[in-house]
Each structure stands twice: as C-alpha cells, then as structure tokens.
Amino acid sequence: MKIKTAYLGMYLALALICSYVESLIPFYFGVPGIKLGLTNVVVVLLLYTLGTKEAFLVSVIRIILAGFLFGNPFSILYSLSGGILSFLSMYLLKGGGKLKVVTVSVAGGVMHNMGQLVTAALVVENYHILYYLPVLLIAGFVTGFFIGIVSQEIILRIGNRV
Amino acid sequence: MKKRFGKTDFIVLLVILAVISLAGIFVVLNRENGETVVIFLQGDVYQEIPLTENREIEIQKEGVTVNVLNIRDGKADMTDADCPDKLCVHQKPISKSGETIVCLPNKIVVEVKGGQEGDFDSMAR
Ligand SMILES: [Zn+2]
Numbered sequence: 001m002k003i004k005t006a007y008l009g010m011y012l013a014l015a016l017i018c019s020y021v022e023s024l025i026p027f028y029f030g031v032p033g034i035k036l037g038l039t040n041v042v043v044v045l046l047l048y049t050l051g052t053k054e055a056f057l058v059s060v061i062r063i064i065l066a067g068f069l070f071g072n073p074f075s076i077l078y079s080l081s082g083g084i085l086s087f088l089s090m091y092l093l094k095g096g097g098k099l100k101v102v103t104v105s106v107a108g109g110v111m112h113n114m115g116q117l118v119t120a121a122l123v124v125e126n127y128h129i130l131y132y133l134p135v136l137l138i139a140g141f142v143t144g145f146f147i148g149i150v151s152q153e154i155i156l157r158i159g160n161r162v
Numbered sequence: 163m164k165k166r167f168g169k170t171d172f173i174v175l176l177v178i179l180a181v182i183s184l185a186g187i188f189v190v191l192n193r194e195n196g197e198t199v200v201i202f203l204q205g206d207v208y209q210e211i212p213l214t215e216n217r218e219i220e221i222q223k224e225g226v227t228v229n230v231l232n233i234r235d236g237k238a239d240m241t242d243a244d245c246p247d248k249l250c251v252h253q254k255p256i257s258k259s260g261e262t263i264v265c266l267p268n269k270i271v272v273e274v275k276g277g278q279e280g281d282f283d284s285m286a287r
Contacts, residue, residue, distance in 0.1 A: 031264050072247055074266050103171040110178060124264060125205025126271040131260040134186035141182060145175075152166055 007050060011058050012065075015042040019066035031120045031129055034136065035079060037112040037143050039066075043087060044105050044151040049159050052091060059083050077123070078116040085115035101155060102148035109144020110137050189260065196259045196274030199238045201231065204269045213238065213257065213274065221270060228268045238272055240265065 018039040025036060039062060046055035063083050067076030090108040093099050113136040121127050201208040201221060208221065213236045221229040229250065230242035239255035240263050250265035259276030 031262075031266075072267075074247070098168075098170050099174060100165075100167055100171045102167060103174050106175060106178065110182075120264065120266065123266060124202070124269050124271050126202050126262075126273070128260070128273050129262050129264055129271060131189060131262065134182055134189050137182045138186065141179065156165065 004050065004054070008054060008058060011042050011046055011050075011054075012062060015039045015058060015062040016066060016069070018042060019062060020070060023066075023070035031117060031132060034113065034116045034120070035075075035082070037082070037086070037109050037140060038147070040086060040105065040108050040112060040144065041147045041151055043083075044090065044101065044108065044147060045154060047090060047094060047104075048101065048151070048155045055091075056087055059087055074123070078119050081119040082112040082115035086112035101152040102145065105148030105151060106141055106144035109140035109142075109147065111140070112144075113137060113140035192260065194259050194276045195236070196257055196261070196276055198275045199231075199233060200273050200275055202271040202273065208270075210275075221268075223268070229265055229270055231263075231272055238263070238274065240272065243268065 018041065022035050022038045039059075042062070043055050043059045046058055060080070060083065063079040064076060067073070067079060071079075086108040089111040090104050093104045093107050114133070117130065117133055117136055121129050196213050198210055198212050200210045201219070203221065203223065209219065211217070211219065211233060213233060216234050217232075218241075219231045219233070220227040221231060228244050229240060232239050232241045237255040237257045240250045240253060243250050243265055245265055245267035247267065250263055250268075250270070253263045256263055256272070256274050259274055261274050263272040264270070
C-alpha cells in the first residue's frame with residue numbers, strides 16, 4: 001500500500017511536468033485552449049501497471065491541478081471532458097483484450113481531442129467549430145501513436161516490477 | 163514483435179485513420195474563399211459583415227466592448243479582447259469558409275462563410 005502511494009505521487013508529478021511542457025507548446029487549431037494530450041503517456045502507463053482506479057484518479061487530479069497552475073477554469077473543463085472520454089475509451093479497449101498498447105493509446109489520443117472540441121462547441125453554442133475536428137483527430141492520432149510506442153517499451157521493460 | 167503489434171491493431175488503426183482522412187477530405191473539398199464574416203455571441207448571430215469591407219467592429223455585451231474584430235484585405239482578425247487568456251487575439255486571421263476564431267471566456271465565435279455552397283448549413287439541408 002505504501003509503495004503504491006509513492007508510485008501514485010511519482011506518476012502525478014510526472015503528469016504535472018507533462019502538463020507544464022504541454023502548456024508551453026502553442027497549439028492553436030481553431031479552438032484556443034485545446035491541449036495536445038502528452039500527459040496521456042502517464043495514464044497509459046498507470047492503466048497497464050498499477051490499475052484502473054489509480055489511472056483514473058491520477059488523470060483527474062492532474063487535470064484539476066494543472067488547470068489551476070498553468071490554465072484557467074475553462075481549460076479545466078475541456079481537459080476534464082477530453083481526459084475522461086479518453087480514459088473511458090482506453091479502459092474499454094484494454095478490457096477487450098484484443099488490442100495492444102499502441103492502439104489503445106491512439107484511441108485515447110483521438111477521443112481526448114474529440115472530447116475537448118465537442119465541449120468547446122457546447123460552451124460557445126456553435127457546432128461550426130467542429131470544422132477543425134479532422135485536424136484535431138489526426139493530431140490526436142499521431143500523439144497517441146508515439147505515446148503508445150513509448151509506453152509499450154516502458155511497460156515491456158519495467159511493467160512487471162511495479 | 164507479436165508482443166507489440168498484432169494484426170487486429172493494424173486493422174483498427176487503419177480504419178480509424180481512414181475515417182479521419184475521409185472527414186478531412188470532406189472539409190478540404192468544401193473550403194473556398196469566404197464572402198462574409200458572421201459574429202456569434204452566445205450562439206446567436208450578432209452581426210454579419212462582408213469580408214470585402216475594411217472596418218473595425220466592437221463586439222459589445224450589455225453595452226460594454228468585450229472584443230474588437232478587424233476586417234482588412236479579405237481577412238478577419240481579433241485585435242483586442244478583455245478575456246483573461248487572450249487566446250483569441252493570438253489566433254491567426256481567417257479568410258476561408260468554415261474557419262473560425264473562438265473566444266471561449268466571452269462565448270464569441272467569429273466564422274467565415276462562403277457563397278451559397280460549401281458551408282455546413284447547405285449540406286445539412
Ligand atoms: Zn478571448
């Protein structure tokens with residue numbers, strides 16, 4: 001239990017660093033405040049090493065903390081909907097058992113951006129901004145793909161030791 | 163290699179990519195030079211201005227100017243805003259149909275519209 005808490009703290013710190021790096025990258029694809037989703041690497045790792053509950057906990061706490069540190073209430077709202085949608089899709093696909101980390105991570109990246117944009121459209125009450133959906137989904141695909149490869153390698157090497 | 167990537171993964175990834183690409187092609191094919199700029203405030207049309215007009219529009223909420231939109235040389239650009247993040251001001255000027263500038267805190271969307279064809283509305287009909 002104690003070791004698990006230590007791991008959770010470490011993962012949360014790692015996720016916050018990712019959030020900080022992400023906040024430095026300008027990413028204006030039509031809708032301001034949308035994030036690339038680099039922190040997904042931590043969620044993927046948690047899902048495959050510590051467990052579902054832990055992964056969910058860290059991803060939600062990370063979003064709220066990062067929102068206060070590097071963002072604003074709006075960025076919390078987007079990140080939260082993107083984060084939760086991403087988490088759910090990854091959890092379901094992983095549970096299916098047929099897919100590898102890379103594919104699960106890609107689904108997470110795509111759904112992360114979809115969640116953010118749809119929330120933005122609901123906030124401004126204008127569905128026309130969905131014009132940017134394809135660009136954002138491709139961005140999510142690419143980010144998810146690389147995060148997936150990185151996570152896969154980490155999991156194969158240290159996954160059983162956590 | 164089997165540990166990292168399977169046949170199912172390949173198929174699923176390919177399908178996701180194909181769907182996104184189709185949506186992308188659909189959007190690109192419907193792009194054209196815009197004709198008018200529509201300003202939406204909280205989901206309602208606030209003002210519609212031809213892109214050919216060179217002028218500055220003060221977007222007002224309850225009598226107070228919240229955002230300033232500049233239309234020049236066929237491009238619309240948010241030049242000033244009272245929102246905390248100023249992300250809308252940092253967005254690039256827009257000129258193609260479907261492109262938008264969004265100010266989330268003030269719930270303002272500025273959108274370029276094309277002629278009769280090409281925008282989302284005409285396709286939905
Ligand atoms: Zn703004």
